[in-house]
Amino acid sequence: MMTEMKAPEAVPSEILEALRSHERVVVTAHAHPDGDAMGSCLALAWALHSLGKEVRVFNEDGVPGFLSFLDSPSPVVTDAEALPWEPELIAVLDCGDRARVGEKLQPLMDRVPTLDIDHHLANPLFGSAGSWAVPSASATGELVGLIVQELGVPLQGPLAEALYVALSSDTGNFSYGNTTPLALRLTALLREQGLDIAALREKLENNWSEAKLRLWGRLMDGTRLLEDGRLAAAFVTRAVLAETGSRREDAEGFVEQLRRLSTVRVALLLREDEKDGKVVTKASLRSSGDDSVRDIAAQFGGGGHKNAAGATLGMDAEQAMEALLPHICAIWN
Numbered sequence: 070m071m072t073e074m075k076a077p078e079a080v081p082s083e084i085l086e087a088l089r090s091h092e093r094v095v096v097t098a099h100a101h102p103d104g105d106a107m108g109s110c111l112a113l114a115w116a117l118h119s120l121g122k123e124v125r126v127f128n129e130d131g132v133p134g135f136l137s138f139l140d141s142p143s144p145v146v147t148d149a150e151a152l153p154w155e156p157e158l159i160a161v162l163d164c165g166d167r168a169r170v171g172e173k174l175q176p177l178m179d180r181v182p183t184l185d186i187d188h189h190l191a192n193p194l195f196g197s198a199g200s201w202a203v204p205s206a207s208a209t210g211e212l213v214g215l216i217v218q219e220l221g222v223p224l225q226g227p228l229a230e231a232l233y234v235a236l237s238s239d240t241g242n243f244s245y246g247n248t249t250p251l252a253l254r255l256t257a258l259l260r261e262q263g264l265d266i267a268a269l270r271e272k273l274e275n276n277w278s279e280a281k282l283r284l285w286g287r288l289m290d291g292t293r294l295l296e297d298g299r300l301a302a303a304f305v306t307r308a309v310l311a312e313t314g315s316r317r318e319d320a321e322g323f324v325e326q327l328r329r330l331s332t333v334r335v336a337l338l339l340r341e342d343e344k345d346g347k348v349v350t351k352a353s354l355r356s357s358g359d360d361s362v363r364d365i366a367a368q369f370g371g372g373g374h375k376n377a378a379g380a381t382l383g384m385d386a387e388q389a390m391e392a393l394l395p396h397i398c399a400i401w402n
């Protein structure tokens with residue numbers, strides 16, 4: 070049942086068989102979804118919808134504002150109780166492990182067959198009905214693109230927009246070292262079939278609120294350069310969010326700005342949040358080339374990719390900084 074492949078050229082037959090043979094399907098991805106997570110979900114949902122299946126996209130955090138322009142075949146569900154039916158299959162996308170889906174869907178995942186379709190390193194192949202984990206894929210969107218083609222659904226309309234968002238998000242707009250020929254080939258196909266890339270990028274990028282602009286200004290001002298400039302760290306505290314009137318998701322993407330500094334080898338964004346009445350801090354780590362931040366995140370219960378990883382620590386941002394620092398310094402010491 071389980072398949073791990075280096076080259077993602079062939080979709081495992083059990084993945085296609087499961088998708089073809091079930092009529093009520095939930096498609097989900099990690100909580101706090103990024104462009105790849107939500108774009109992949111919506112692209113697969115559109116494909117299943119056009120095959121006449123009942124499909125719902127589930128994400129316990131819903132669709133983030135910056136992706137709200139993407140169309141969905143039906144409203145995205147944030148509570149398992151709000152599903153109109155008991156699903157026959159749950160397709161779990163872009164989750165390095167099962168817990169990434171969040172807590173709300175876990176009971177349903179215990180009793181319904183699951184597919185694990187992902188591109189994170191060390192994915193434990195948790196799908197009970199099949200797993201397809203391809204760490205060399207730049208985005209889960211690559212795998213979804215292949216699935217959609219195997220299902221015989223055209224790469225057009227809202228499906229195409231969602232797939233483009235998935236591919237362009239995880240490749241840094243096709244510029245990171247992870248960008249594969251397949252990601253580019255799929256994008257070429259989308260373009261050939263009529264995708265208006267300029268219009269899409271307008272919606273994707275030129276959509277800031279003033280609050281977000283002010284937040285980024287404050288974050289730039291407050292960035293700490295440590296270790297002779299090799300480490301840049303920015304802190305998103307609850308106070309700065311309140312003072313600028315911005316939302317937590319407005320800090321999405323800021324960590325990439327820190328990596329622009331010529332001296333920086335590791336960029337760190339620390340976002341404070343509250344969980345069950347306690348302060349927690351989401352750490353986003355970025356590096357370049359052979360410097361791996363994934364192992365650092367993994368030591369704190371997180372994960373990700375060599376150059377982009379994250380973890381949630383049960384402490385405030387200052388404490389998280391202290392906890393992470395020796396592990397980060399180990400890269401150059």
Ligand code: 5GP
Nearest residue numbers: 165353354371372373374377378379380381
């Ligand atoms: P970001 O920092 O943008 O949230 O995430 C960067 C990469 O690390 C993404 O591929 C994301 O899926 C992964 N990642 C972020 N947070 C976690 C986490 O808590 N656990 C795991 N396993 N992966 C994470």
Ligand code: MN
Nearest residue numbers: 105163209239
């Ligand atoms: Mn991804």
